[in-house]
Amino acid sequence: MRVLVTGAAGFIGHYVSARLLARGDVVIGVDNLDPSGDVALKRARLARLQGLPGAEAFTFHAVDVTDGPELRALFERERPERVVHLAARVGVRAAGTSPRGYLDTNVTGFFHLLECARGVEHLVYASSSSVYGAGTSAPFREDAAADRPLSFYAATKRADELMAHTYGHLQGLPTSGLRFFTVYGPWGRPDMAPMLFLRALREGRPIDLYGEGRMQRDFTHVDDVAEAVVRVLDRPPTGAPPYRLLNVGRGEPVTLRDFLSLLERHLRTRATLNPLPAQPGELESTWADPSALERETGFRARISVEDGVARLVAWYLQQSGL
Template sequence: MRVLVTGAAGFIGYHVCERLLARGDTVIGVDNLDTSGDVTLKATRLSRLKAAPNFGFHRMDIRDAKSCRELFEGARPERVVHLAARVGVRAPTSEATDYAETNITGFLQVLELSRQTGVGHLVFASSSSVYGAGTPLPFSEQAAADRPLNVYAVTKRADEMMAHVFSHQYGLPVTGLRLFTVYGPWGRPDMAPMLFLRLMLEGRPIVLHAEGMMRRDFTYVDDVVEALVRVLDKPPAGPPPYRVLNVGRGTSVAMARFVDLLEERLRMKAWVELRPAQPGELEVTCADVTALERETGFRPSIPLEQGLARLVAWYRGREG
């Protein structure tokens, strides 16, 4: 198939592209290579993808209407994986406009062009942060998700609702994936797994908010890619042809325990600073993946211990 992947130089985008290329798909990668993340890491991921003959890359911003239209009309993708976004639950409200322009206006453009060019299935990344305050555990897709705690969550919930409209009105097959704390090789340097790993090896302090008692559903990137590709290959039947699915391990781990596991794999002690909880963050995340397993026959299974061992091995190999 011809698959358009936005955010191709990002953490998850890179792994998705690799998987699609390996199975023989033609991948059209899109990324604006913005400076909000590690630019060197993005460039390295991209250079590895460019080595594949069935990969083409377009440096562009999804907010650029003219460039987006030209790309969709020229490439005519059969499937679209939309991962481009401004990310981060700790984004200040002062940056709300930029988040809205990228995550909402940009996605609206992708929806409209997917409709106009007859895309067979659009899969986009949502987030576990949409569940917000007061959601019963484990998080189910049937929960209201109407009390967000941060701007990022608002934009992702808006994306889900816009996608439903396009699916309902135009029959566009769309799936939103609510991803739960994805980690692994080539990961985001600002997220706890990569950040804590680097700080420990540099002998610098790790900050644990909520006294280390926050709990997260850590999901290894290979499990996320497996789920995404299976979903991509199986558009929702409908009506309307729309669904939202959790992608997580279904197991919640305290951040203090996460540090313990990292210490075991690095064979060194962490320098930990305990601080109060920050506003805008959920105390606990835990996915109910019943729907994902029902739809695809797959549920994420790589335990945190194994995933961290792989991450540490990759990091040490890359640094060495």
């Protein structure tokens, strides 16, 4: 199968690409190596992909999804059968200070992707647990209203879901939107709490703990997330319209303070904390109901937070040569 993966140099994207290569698919990797993120880390992820068994079936294209003509030319040249769209501007806090970049990439870029994907067998795209917004009862179910986003980032992701529904209705394009819940693990994003905490602990720096660590997150290991993405990709929706939304989370929220305590235990150190109020736009708690994903694919996230943190710390120490 020929699969085009946008955001292939990103955290989730490079794991998904690796899984597809491992089973013999042809992977057409797309990424613009956006300098708003850690470009060196993105290049390291690409190098890892290019060193894997089966890497001869991987090609990389430095294309920005906001460039509609260039994206169209790539689709016409490569003829993907299925698409995994993970390219995005990410992060709740940064979206409040530079919303235009989020609009361009997450909404306009997704529109270009939908246009190019007409006729593919299945488009799987990244949404976010942040779309649930204010007033959603826990655990979060996909049939919740999701009409009161607390951040501009969440609003862009909800807009993507609505556009995908329209393309399913008008064009018959099969789409699956995956609402990811706090993905963490090796090769993770350096701007997210797990990596921020880990680096600060190793360097002996104080940790800014927003919401005084009481906020809950449904931490989900990237290996489970990549497995979920591939399983969903293999099972296009068949409804009318061919459209669905699925939570990808463990269904077991953990406080930030408890997550930090696990890191402290595995590193055998203690954090110096700087308790701060919660940031505007952030949900107090995220909690997935993962039953729809299990019903659709037979898969449920398996890696416990205890095991996931152990894997993350082991990788970090190995990378650091410690």
